[in-house]
C-alpha cells in the first residue's frame with residue numbers, strides 16, 4: 019500500500035515537513051504571534067472547512083491580524099499540499115493544519131501594520147489515538163493551572179501560544195492521567211487541553227457555557243445540533259468542580275478525536291471519579307449521532323473533495 023508523505027507549504031513552497039523552514043525572526047516563533055486551524059478529511063473531503071475558516075477569521079480579528087491569503091487561495095494551497103502528500107492515491111485521510119503568522123520583523127512587541135504575514139500549511143497522517151482511548155476511555159485529571167481568563171488571553175483565540183494548555187497536560191501526565199480538565203478562576207470547568215468536555219450530571223447531558231472561557235469547538239457545535247435533532251438536548255451551563263465530581267458519564271470532543279469517552283477524572287486531592295468503560299448510554303448515543311451527522315455533511319459537501 020502506498021504511504022502518504024507529510025508535507026508542508028510555507029508561503030507557496032511545498033516540501034516534506036522536515037525540510038520546511040521559517041526564519042527565526044518570524045513573530046510566530048518569537049512570540050506565538052499567529053493563528054491557526056486544524057481539520058481532518060474524510061474520503062478526501064475537509065470536515066467543516068467553512069466553519070473553520072469563520073473561526074480562523076474570528077481568531078485573526080481578536081489579535082488584530084489582517085488575514086492573508088483569503089479563503090479561496092488558502093483552500094487552493096491546501097489542495098496543492100494535499101496532492102503533494104499523495105494522500106489521494108493512497109486513499110488515506112489526513113490531518114490539515116493551516117496557520118498565519120504576523121511575519122518577520124524586528125525584536126519589538128508592537129507589530130508594525132505593514133509586516134507581510136506568512137502562512138504555513140501542514141498536511142500529515144492522522145493522529146493515531148490509542149485503541150483503549152475508545153474501547154475504555156481517556157483518563158483526565160483536573161490541573162492546578164487555570165484556563166486563561168477571557169479578559170487576559172481569550173480562549174477563543176486559536177493562536178500559536180498554547181503554553182496554558184501545555185502546562186495543563188504536563189500536570190495531568192504527572193498525575194498519571196492522559197489529559198487535563200482546566201478550571202477557570204471561579205472554579206468552573208472550561209475544557210480539556212485541546213478538546214471540549216461534556217458530562218452527564220443528574221441524567222442530563224451538560225457542557226460548560228461559553229462565558230466559562232473555552233474554545234468554541236466545531237465538533238461540539240456539530241454534536242449539539244446532531245443531538246438536538248434526536249431529542250437528546252445538551253444543556254450549556256456553568257459546571258462547578260463539585261458537580262463534575264458527581265457526574266456519571268463524560269466525554270471529550272475535537273476534530274481529531276471526534277467523540278472520545280472519558281474513563282476517569284482525577285480530582286485535585288487525588289481521588290478519582292470513574293465512568294463506564296467505553297462510554298455510558300448517553301455517551302454512546304452522542305457518538306452515534308455525531309457519526310451520522312458527519313456522514314450527512316460529507317454527502318452534502320462532496321464538491322469540496324481535495325483530490
Ligand code: PDD
Pocket residue numbers: 056183209210211212213214232233234235236237238271272273274
Ligand atoms: N484542537 N479546545 C481547544 C483548546 C482546542 O485546541 C480544540 C481543537 C478544541 C476542539 O475544537 P474542534 O472541535 O473545533 O476541533 C477545544 C485542535 C484539534 C488542535 O489544536 O489540534
